[in-house]
Amino acid sequence: xxxxxxxxxxxxxxxxxxxxxxxxxxxxxxxxxxxxxxxxxxxxxxxxxxxxxxxxxxxxxxxxxxxxxxxxxxxxxxxxxxxxxxxxxxxxxxxxxxxxxxxxxxxxxxxxxxxxxxxxxxxxxxxxxxxxxxxxxxxxxxxxxxxxxxxxxxxxxxxxxxxxxxxxxxxxxxxxxxxxxxxxxxxxxxxxxxxxxxxxxxxxxxxxxxxxxxxxxxxxxxxxxxxxxxxxxxxxxxxxxxxxxxxxxxxxxxxxxxxxxxxxxxxxxxxxxxxxxxxxxxxxxxxxxxxxxxxxxxxxxxxxxxxxxxxxxx
Amino acid sequence: xxxxxxxxxxxxxxxxxxxxxxxxxxxxxxxxxxxxxxxxxxxxxxxxxxxxxxxxxxxxxxxxxxxxxxxxxxxxxxxxxxxxxxxxxxxxxxxxxxxxxxxxxxxxxxxxxxxxxxxxxxxxxxxxxxxxxxxxxxxxxxxxxxxxxxxxxxxxxxxxxxxxxxxxxxxxxxxxxxxxxxxxxxxxxxxxxxxxxxxxxxxxxxxxxxxxxxxxxxxxxxxxxxxxxxxxxxxxxxxxxxxxxxxxxxxxxxxxxxxxxxxxxxxxxxxxxxxxxxxxxxxxxxxxxxxxxxxxxxxxxxxxxxxxxxxxxxxxxxxxxxxxxxxxxxxxxxxxxxxxxxxxxxxxxxxxxxxxxx
Amino acid sequence: xxxxxxxxxxxxxxxxxxxxxxxxxxxxxxxxxxxxxxxxxxxxxxxxxxxxxxxxxxxxxxxxxxxxxxxxxxxxxxxxxxxxxxxxxxxxxxxxxxxxxxxxxxxxxxxxxxxxxxxxxxxxxxxxxxxxxxxxxxxxxxxxxxxxxxxxxxxxxxxxxxxxxxxxxxxxxxxxxxxxxxxxxxxxxxxxxxxxxxxxxxxxxxxxxxxxxxxxxxxxxxxxxxxxxxxxxxxxxxxxxxxxxxxxxxxxxxxxxxx
Numbered sequence: 001x002x003x004x005x006x007x008x009x010x011x012x013x014x015x016x017x018x019x020x021x022x023x024x025x026x027x028x029x030x031x032x033x034x035x036x037x038x039x040x041x042x043x044x045x046x047x048x049x050x051x052x053x054x055x056x057x058x059x060x061x062x063x064x065x066x067x068x069x070x071x072x073x074x075x076x077x078x079x080x081x082x083x084x085x086x087x088x089x090x091x092x093x094x095x096x097x098x099x100x101x102x103x104x105x106x107x108x109x110x111x112x113x114x115x116x117x118x119x120x121x122x123x124x125x126x127x128x129x130x131x132x133x134x135x136x137x138x139x140x141x142x143x144x145x146x147x148x149x150x151x152x153x154x155x156x157x158x159x160x161x162x163x164x165x166x167x168x169x170x171x172x173x174x175x176x177x178x179x180x181x182x183x184x185x186x187x188x189x190x191x192x193x194x195x196x197x198x199x200x201x202x203x204x205x206x207x208x209x210x211x212x213x214x215x216x217x218x219x220x221x222x223x224x225x226x227x228x229x230x231x232x233x234x235x236x237x238x239x240x241x242x243x244x245x246x247x248x249x250x251x252x253x254x255x256x257x258x259x260x261x262x263x264x265x266x267x268x269x270x271x272x273x274x275x276x277x278x279x280x281x282x283x284x285x286x287x288x289x290x291x292x293x294x295x296x297x298x299x300x301x302x303x304x305x306x307x308x309x310x311x312x313x314x
Numbered sequence: 315x316x317x318x319x320x321x322x323x324x325x326x327x328x329x330x331x332x333x334x335x336x337x338x339x340x341x342x343x344x345x346x347x348x349x350x351x352x353x354x355x356x357x358x359x360x361x362x363x364x365x366x367x368x369x370x371x372x373x374x375x376x377x378x379x380x381x382x383x384x385x386x387x388x389x390x391x392x393x394x395x396x397x398x399x400x401x402x403x404x405x406x407x408x409x410x411x412x413x414x415x416x417x418x419x420x421x422x423x424x425x426x427x428x429x430x431x432x433x434x435x436x437x438x439x440x441x442x443x444x445x446x447x448x449x450x451x452x453x454x455x456x457x458x459x460x461x462x463x464x465x466x467x468x469x470x471x472x473x474x475x476x477x478x479x480x481x482x483x484x485x486x487x488x489x490x491x492x493x494x495x496x497x498x499x500x501x502x503x504x505x506x507x508x509x510x511x512x513x514x515x516x517x518x519x520x521x522x523x524x525x526x527x528x529x530x531x532x533x534x535x536x537x538x539x540x541x542x543x544x545x546x547x548x549x550x551x552x553x554x555x556x557x558x559x560x561x562x563x564x565x566x567x568x569x570x571x572x573x574x575x576x577x578x579x580x581x582x583x584x585x586x587x588x589x590x591x592x593x594x595x596x597x598x599x600x601x602x603x604x605x606x607x608x609x610x611x612x613x614x615x616x617x618x619x620x621x622x623x624x625x626x627x628x629x630x631x632x633x634x635x636x637x638x639x640x641x642x643x644x645x646x647x648x649x650x651x652x653x654x655x656x657x658x659x660x661x662x663x664x665x666x667x668x669x670x671x672x
Numbered sequence: 673x674x675x676x677x678x679x680x681x682x683x684x685x686x687x688x689x690x691x692x693x694x695x696x697x698x699x700x701x702x703x704x705x706x707x708x709x710x711x712x713x714x715x716x717x718x719x720x721x722x723x724x725x726x727x728x729x730x731x732x733x734x735x736x737x738x739x740x741x742x743x744x745x746x747x748x749x750x751x752x753x754x755x756x757x758x759x760x761x762x763x764x765x766x767x768x769x770x771x772x773x774x775x776x777x778x779x780x781x782x783x784x785x786x787x788x789x790x791x792x793x794x795x796x797x798x799x800x801x802x803x804x805x806x807x808x809x810x811x812x813x814x815x816x817x818x819x820x821x822x823x824x825x826x827x828x829x830x831x832x833x834x835x836x837x838x839x840x841x842x843x844x845x846x847x848x849x850x851x852x853x854x855x856x857x858x859x860x861x862x863x864x865x866x867x868x869x870x871x872x873x874x875x876x877x878x879x880x881x882x883x884x885x886x887x888x889x890x891x892x893x894x895x896x897x898x899x900x901x902x903x904x905x906x907x908x909x910x911x912x913x914x915x916x917x918x919x920x921x922x923x924x925x926x927x928x929x930x931x
């Protein structure tokens with residue numbers, strides 16, 4: 001069998017408020033794969049995603065990350081799983097009583113205790129720049145529009161450059177430009193070999209970057225297969241969901257050159273902060289990162305206040 | 315708001331630390347007050363009953379708490395073994411032959427555990443047995459005169475209980491007599507506006523007060539010592555005299571006309587063998603005797619009740635005043651020559667009335 | 673009918689077990705929090721700021737009023753019966769033993785119990801708690817434990833202040849009406865006060881703090897998805913907080929006086 005899949009669901013059943021939200025769902029996701037969970041409203045996409053991400057606990061069945069059951073992980077193993085995974089909530093789910101900066105900084109502060117405030121600051125700003133949110137990071141989530149919150153929520157999931165990303169309806173409540181950026185980011189993540197699990201009802205997004213497609217109807221996984229298979233599915237109930245998927249003619253953007261500067265930037269390992277130092281060096285690989293660092297330096301120069309008050313009144 | 319958030323840590327620190335200090339201070343103060351840090355010397359005793367002498371009962375000596383009972387236990391012979399401590403500062407008083415006495419207040423103010431030091435030379439040994447006054451051992455020690463014991467406390471309480479109402483009644487009588495005399499004086503001076511009948515009624519009241527007083531005292535007569543018996547006799551004498559006096563002026567209808575009538579007039583009352591004067595003066599003399607008796611008794615109470623002495627002094631002053639009035643009556647300016655000057659110094663509070671009489 | 677009652681009993685028992693398990697986890701995480709500090713420290717500080725310091729004024733006002741009332745009764749009514757010293761016993765019983773912890777608990781329930789339950793309810797509705805889980809933050813250790821500790825600490829500390837204001841502050845107030853010598857007042861007071869009284873007061877406020885915080889946290893976490901559940905959680909936190917505090921008070925008081 002070789003290497004264990006990155007993520008595997010085995011007969012997962014979830015009860016939510018007395019009804020079966022997920023029935024005996026099994027699927028597996030290899031490293032670097034992008035899986036689209038498609039289905040109508042209330043079909044159990046979100047439950048599937050949350051259960052796979054270990055946020056919801058299945059009533060029966062098992063979720064395995066690299067062959068290890070989430071329910072039987074030690075706290076150290078669980079921390080490693082959380083460090084390596086990111087979750088983008090449908091409604092952003094930012095912590096309302098903390099500033100945006102603190103929202104973005106919490107994963108870094110939690111999982112990278114060795115980072116100094118400057119490292120955290122840099123990582124936070126890069127993530128914010130990446131999703132295209134360039135406004136005041138000391139605002140509270142309540143001051144933002146739904147679309148902006150969504151972007152910040154995405155940035156929070158990306159701060160630690162996760163190898164496994166869960167995205168619950170990533171393009172919801174976004175305007176077209178922002179949605180386009182999200183596509184770019186997904187493509188860039190794919191290009192970097194990240195594993196992505198997306199719940200979405202939008203065929204367009206799937207057409208652009210899905211490797212595999214799973215169709216959920218009333219909590220049951222009716223069909224699971226590669227994108228190319230999905231295009232050929234004939235079951236009318238499944239077709240109702242996947243009907244608008246188009247067979248790919250052109251080579252996908254992520255297969256060759258990256259789509260857009262942002263994707264380029266994200267493809268560079270040094271974009272995500274491993275060290276606090278801006279990347280130095282020669283060659284095309286460093287250009288984007290260096291350019292970004294310059295932008296970030298400008299931003300930092302303009303706005304020195306980094307570690308302002310962190311409130312959570314309760 | 316900003317201030318609050320900026321100094322949140324300091325505020326919370328202050329909040330918690332100040333409370334901790336208050337709590338610690340309270341505990342230390344409490345400990346100091348409850349002698350946690352003082353050494354107490356342990357002794358033992360035995361009660362017939364632990365009623366009124368449970369753990370925590372204070373041990374008193376001349377009004378000071380010198381220790382307390384720490385533990386009581388019913389033993390096999392149905393007696394109560396008790397452990398007690400004497401505070402270290404009072405330990406030098408715990409000589410050999412010291413005893414304890416359990417006194418129950420007759421007027422329901424609870425019990426007191428009294429400590430009476432022994433007359434031995436050496437200190438009683440730590441943990442030794444201190445007998446109770448009514449135990450065989452305790453009685454022996456008292457009979458042998460080995461215990462420094464003040465006048466029997468229970469007798470004192472009983473006496474006090476008897477004397478207190480007595481004094482009060484005597485005082486009331488004096489006041490009434492005094493008032494009667496004043497009124498008479500005013501009537502004689504032609505200033506009186508009230509009917510003379512009320513004066514007489516007051517006098518009767520005084521008599522009934524005295525009666526009640528006698529009954530009260532008689533009821534306790536058996537319990538009182540001989541001096542108290544003498545007191546009752548004196549009080550009876552006052553009562554009789556007062557009754558006689560009242561009878562002498564019982565006919566108020568005739569009095570005023572007689573006062574105004576030049577012939578019958580005051581001269582008749584006063585010169586009629588000085589009947590009124592002698593009557594009232596007689597009762598006052600008796601009263602003075604009573605008060606002297608009371609004073610004698612209270613003198614033995616060792617000044618424990620300064621209020622008794624004060625009442626007596628006031629009574630005496632009033633009596634002197636009454637005497638003055640009577641003398642004034644006798645030497646009525648209509649007849650003779652005024653109140654003679656007293657050589658004795660008058661209390662200052664009397665000066666107002668003095669002016670009225672002159 | 674019978675099966676309905678049976679099911680209700682089983683559900684109730686299940687909920688009780690669940691609540692106990694929740695309580696145990698909160699306790700464990702609180703100990704861990706105390707040991708390692710940092711994460712959640714800010715939440716703890718803010719909780720004490722809100723529950724303790726902000727409630728100080730109202731607790732102090734109540735303590736002053738009650739203390740002054742007892743002082744006035746003691747110096748007029750009781751003195752008439754010749755039982756003026758009974759005032760100190762009453763002061764201790766009312767302020768230190770009985771009303772102090774209970775009134776402080778009521779203030780804390782009304783202020784912080786509702787606040788915690790509704791805040792957590794709001795967080796649950798906004799998926800903020802799930803977001804914590806997703807990031808790898810244990811919600812019990814990051815959300816519950818600091819609030820639990822904050823409320824317990826604030827309750828205990830507030831009770832101490834209630835005593836300070838009730839016993840010392842009322843003395844000052846009464847000076848305006850009926851002067852008593854400072855020395856006499858405190859000698860008499862501390863003659864009546866026993867370590868048991870202090871222990872009882874502090875113990876009660878500790879227990880009330882635990883009850884209030886666990887109940888409101890539990891009610892807050894119980895909110896699932898609807899915004900309408902949030903105020904219900906607040907109401908339930910107040911209702912069961914009051915009931916459990918009174919129940920615990922009755923039990924503790926009976927144990928003290930009977931045992």
